[in-house]
Amino acid sequence: MTLPYRHQTQGRSLRTALAVAAALALLVGLYLVGTILWLLAVLLLFVVPAIVDLLRNPTSRFELTNTTLTWETSRLSASLPVSRIAKARFDTRWDFSVRVTLILDDGKKLRIPQEAMPPHKALEDAFKACGVPVERHHFRVI
Numbered sequence: 836m837t838l839p840y841r842h843q844t845q846g847r848s849l850r851t852a853l854a855v856a857a858a859l860a861l862l863v864g865l866y867l868v869g870t871i872l873w874l875l876a877v878l879l880l881f882v883v884p885a886i887v888d889l890l891r892n893p894t895s896r897f898e899l900t901n902t903t904l905t906w907e908t909s910r911l912s913a914s915l916p917v918s919r920i921a922k923a924r925f926d927t928r929w930d931f932s933v934r935v936t937l938i939l940d941d942g943k944k945l946r947i948p949q950e951a952m953p954p955h956k957a958l959e960d961a962f963k964a965c966g967v968p969v970e971r972h973h974f975r976v977i
Contacts, residue, residue, distance in 0.1 A: 839900040840961035842953035846888035855889060858882045895951040899961050904937075906951040913945070922968040925955060929974060 859882065862875055893909040905914040924936045933955040935947045952958070962969050 838961065838964055839898060840953070840957070840964075841899075842897040842951075842957075844895045844950070845892055846894075847892040851885050851888055855882060855885050858885075893950070895948075897947075897951045897953050899958075899965065901965060906947060908948050908950045911948050911951075915939075915945070917965050917967065920967050922970055923959075923962045924970045924972065925959060927971075927973045 862878060862882075865878070866872075866875055891909075895906070895908045897906045898904070899917070902917055903914060904917055904920065906912065919939050919941075921938045921940045924938060926934045926936065928934060932949070933952070934949070935952065935955070935958065937945045937947065939945060953961075959969050959971075
């Protein structure tokens with residue numbers, strides 16, 4: 836893998852739009868068969884974050900160079916020298932999502948926000964290209 840590694844995502848995507856359309860179609864179908872309105876309102880609450888992402892279209896950015904790691908989301912941003920990263924720990928959760936925690940040289944931990952996370956395999960290769968040791972942990976309960 837060549838550096839710099841850059842990744843950018845947007846909240847508005849075809850997959851999000853299709854998921855919202857499918858959920859709303861399901862809710863309309865439930866309404867047509869006579870489901871009570873308070874139950875439909877509760878189910879609609881699960882769709883609201885995706886609708887907000889479609890409307891706001893937040894952009895997230897991640898960049899890793901030989902010297903600097905930077906990320907920006909709508910709420911968070913950080914930048915640190917790669918030389919401060921002692922290792923990158925990749926944890927696979929029970930829902931198959933991957934969280935990345937950076938262990939710094941002073942022992943502090945810094946988690947990369949999920950909104951800014953690039954695909955984990957490409958990120959692992961980028962860290963290895965920078966000389967940052969990578970640890971993988973799968974399905975740990977604690």
